[in-house]
Amino acid sequence: MMPKPKIGLSMLYCLSESFSEMIKRLAKVETCYVEVLDEGLHALNKKRIVALKEAAASHGFTFTVHAPFADLNIASPSKPILAASIKRLKESMAYANALDAKLWIFHPGNKTGISSFYPDKDWRQNTESIVALHAAAEEYGLNIAMENLPEKYGFIMKQPEDFQRFYRETGLNDIGIVLDVGHANLEAQTEAFLRQMPDKIVHIHASDNMGENDQHLGIGHGKIDWQHFAKILHEIAYDKTIVVESTERVKESLQKLRQLLA
Ligand SMILES: [Mn+2]
Numbered sequence: 001m002m003p004k005p006k007i008g009l010s011m012l013y014c015l016s017e018s019f020s021e022m023i024k025r026l027a028k029v030e031t032c033y034v035e036v037l038d039e040g041l042h043a044l045n046k047k048r049i050v051a052l053k054e055a056a057a058s059h060g061f062t063f064t065v066h067a068p069f070a071d072l073n074i075a076s077p078s079k080p081i082l083a084a085s086i087k088r089l090k091e092s093m094a095y096a097n098a099l100d101a102k103l104w105i106f107h108p109g110n111k112t113g114i115s116s117f118y119p120d121k122d123w124r125q126n127t128e129s130i131v132a133l134h135a136a137a138e139e140y141g142l143n144i145a146m147e148n149l150p151e152k153y154g155f156i157m158k159q160p161e162d163f164q165r166f167y168r169e170t171g172l173n174d175i176g177i178v179l180d181v182g183h184a185n186l187e188a189q190t191e192a193f194l195r196q197m198p199d200k201i202v203h204i205h206a207s208d209n210m211g212e213n214d215q216h217l218g219i220g221h222g223k224i225d226w227q228h229f230a231k232i233l234h235e236i237a238y239d240k241t242i243v244v245e246s247t248e249r250v251k252e253s254l255q256k257l258r259q260l261l262a
Contacts, residue, residue: 003239007257008033010066010205010245012216015040019048026055030254035105035243037066044095052099064203064241065096067106074129075109075122075156086129090136097140102241103203104144105178106133108157122156127169134172145176145202148193150186150214159189160196167200176202182209182216182245185224194232204242206257218249219256230260 008031014022019042026034036052038044044065055061072085089106096104109126130146137144148163149155157163163177177193177200184190186209193201208222209215219226233242242261244253 002234003237005204005233005238005240005242005261006033007031007254007261008035008062008064008241008243009250009254010035010037010243011042012037012066012245013247013250015042017041019051023051023055026059026061030251032060032062033064033241033243034061035064035066035245036099037068038092038095039066039068039070043068044092044099046098049095049098056100063099063101064103064105064243065092065099065101067092067096067104069107072107073109073112074106074133075111075126077112077114077118077121077125082125082129086132089133093133093136093140093142093144097142102143103176103178104137104142105147105203106144107149108146108155110149110154111156112154126156127166130166130175131170131172134175143174143176143202145178147178147180147205148183148187148189149180150183152186153214158183158187160192163197163200173200176200178203178205180205180207180245181224181229182207182214185209185211185222186214190224190229191232194229194236194238198236198238201238202240204238204240205245206242206253207245207247216245216247218246219244219253221249226256226260233261 076082151158208217
């Protein structure tokens with residue numbers, strides 16, 4: 001039998017609600033693969049880890065943790081900003097470890113207003129930071145993965161070539177890739193990622209958009225060709241997780257993915 005992807009849900013859609021509201025929603029989600037965000041109103045702490053572990057025990061959840069990303073930049077040329085970013089990310093890794101998370105997902109760095117004066121400096125800083133995060137993750141025995149982000153928002157790891165360069169330069173082959181289909185769509189890179197790096201992709205974020213902005217629409221409500229996406233997943237025998245990261249029509253999106261990938 002053909003291996004099938006496991007379909008899960010990111011709690012991003014209720015990030016504007018309190019942590020306790022999110023916990024209430026967990027009791028009703030229609031999947032056991034849940035991604036929580038260590039961000040905004042859902043930022044993790046020891047007490048919240050206990051609440052999440054209780055939910056996992058009663059509902060059989062497997063958690064993935066999305067690292068914080070607001071105002072963080074692991075490619076920052078500013079030493080204090082860089083140090084604060086790394087500190088916050090290491091704290092998040094400790095929470096993910098305490099939660100027995102299957103995977104901790106982080107955003108690579110972005111360019112700044114002075115990037116053009118120092119060509120390649122942000123790339124090098126980004127790599128150095130990921131090497132440091134990897135070392136911290138190894139101490140925990142935590143699996144970590146980096147997400148593709150659109151160049152139009154200043155991010156520096158947006159296409160397969162960037163990830164190939166990263167692996168070539170560091171040899172850190174145990175850091176996986178989280179393919180964000182919405183982000184990849186803005187760069188027309190979805191098929192390239194799936195065809196060129198099938199063994200590196202350990203997790204997928206699914207949401208739709210019209211090709212201009214990262215809208216996090218429901219699956220089938222933007223311009224992404226999901227039939228084609230499902231066909232490629234089948235061809236590469238993708239059997240890892242794919243989580244809905246839409247912020248609307250969440251239930252419908254889960255159903256659509258299930259139908260597409262059945
Ligand atoms: Mn994402």
